[in-house]
Amino acid sequence: MCKMLVFGVITAMMLVGCGTISNQTSQKVAISTSTGESVVADVNGKKVNLPSHVKISRKKGATEGFTEDNPCYETTPFVIAGKNKMSGWFWGxxxxxxxxxxxxxxxxxxxxxxxxxxxxxxxxxxxxxxxxxxxxxxxxxxxxxxxxxxxxxxxxxxxxxxxxxxxxxxxxxxxxxxxxxxxxxxxxxxxxxxxxxxxxxxxxxxxxxxxxxxxxxxxxxxxxxxxxxxxxxxxxxxxxxxxxxxxxxxxxxxxxxxxxxxxxxxxxxxxxxxxxxxxxxxxxxxxxxxxxxxxxxxxxxxxxxxxxxxx
CATH class of the missing domain: 2.40.160.40 (monomeric porin ompg)
Known part of the structure; x- marks a missing residue:
């Protein structure tokens, strides 16, 4: 049976490594699974080894999920909303x-x-x-x-x-x-x-x-x-x-x-x-x-x- 892991996202504000009050076009966020296991994810078409810090567009956000590189794990999509979605965690x-x-x-x-x-x-x-x-x-x-x-x-x-x-x-x-x-x-x-x-x-x-x-x-x-x-x-x-x-x-x-x-x-x-x-x-x-x-x-x-x- 394949496992399903839940993504966790932590914004990186000015003092905790992140920028909630910022005019930059992108923002670095920490992404990991709920169990902390090492997996490969697809973030806007790029393979990323998790846990990791990933730059996300403040305007477009990102859509990610597991890839075929993770045997016995279900592909689990996860949407990070951008500015147009008014993401609460993203803007602080x-x-x-x-x-x-x-x-x-x-x-x-x-x-x-x-x-x-x-x-x-x-x-x-x-x-x-x-x-x-x-x-x-x-x-x-x-x-x-x-x-x-x-x-x-x-x-x-x-x-x-x-x-x-x-x-x-x-x-x-x-x-x-x-x-x-x-x-x-x-x-x-x-x-x-x-x-x-x-x-x-x-x-x-x-x-x-x-x-x-x-x-x-x-x-x-x-x-x-x-x-x-x-x-x-x-x-x-x-x-x-x-x-x-x-x-x-x-x-x-x-x-x-x-x-x-x-x-x-x-x-x-x-x-x-x-x-x-x-x-x-x-x-x-x-x-x-x-x-x-x-x-x-x-x-x-x-x-x-x-x-x-x-x-």
Missing amino acids: NISNKAMIGYVNSGRDSLLNVYFAPIYSDIKNVNNAYRGLIESRGLIESRFLSIDMGWNLTNNHVFVRKLELIHLSSIVDFYRTHGLSKYINVSFENPLGENTHTRLKPNISIGAGLGSYIGNISIFVMPLLGYDYVSQHNAFIDMRAGMVVRFEYLRLIGSYDYCLDIVNQRGWTQKWSGFVGINLYKQWDIFAQGQIYRTLDDRNYIVIQSGVSVNF
Whole structure:
């Protein structure tokens, strides 16, 4: 009896070896069988040994199947839709996000409003990102997002953070032989500045190792960075974390330890935690907190809760 194997396709985005946001005419994708067996496939008339990375036309897509070179395997067609087919996996899970919440930062109470015009985040609980989870990659992509605060004590409205670009991926190194990657370029208020807009540049880039055990993802991500408050500073951020995924629940925890030339951020260690619950379709409620270990060996605590929607 002949066997039938199912094809699996993983897009290769910017940080996981692929390009979801791209103007190129072709895109490289990873194609394998459901069992990982080595077979020969026909991709648009060309024989390809799988598993392999194959370039696919963004406009036309591709049609593939087994050839006669695989004894005792049924010929199984598989269609990869192109642009004209509006393939969801091909163009990525990009949406907008709006969030409103309450923040307790030190002694200040804030009303927080956040908006990201281009957004994909591992904090999203809703099922719109199921494809990325099933492909064993957790991906974040945010562009031109803005985080604003309203100090409820003195009625000052200010910008807490302006994120120009944030790209991050957590991939299983053992399964993909790829590194998890991180890029961030933003302007942020210094820790404890909850009244005025005093944005300072922060740039981080790094790569590390990730692994998956069932619904649990773990990663270690050393980062190199630059920031400026009153002096130029370079730093190393040793980051490690965990993501636990359920159908309607997301749990995230991470730890950062920083080594600086000139520490201006005011802290050396940070513990972060996040809990998100999906209410209905694209609506999530969340609570998150950070504990900063300051230079004078005190803890500065920030707690936030709110509701978010993707559209």
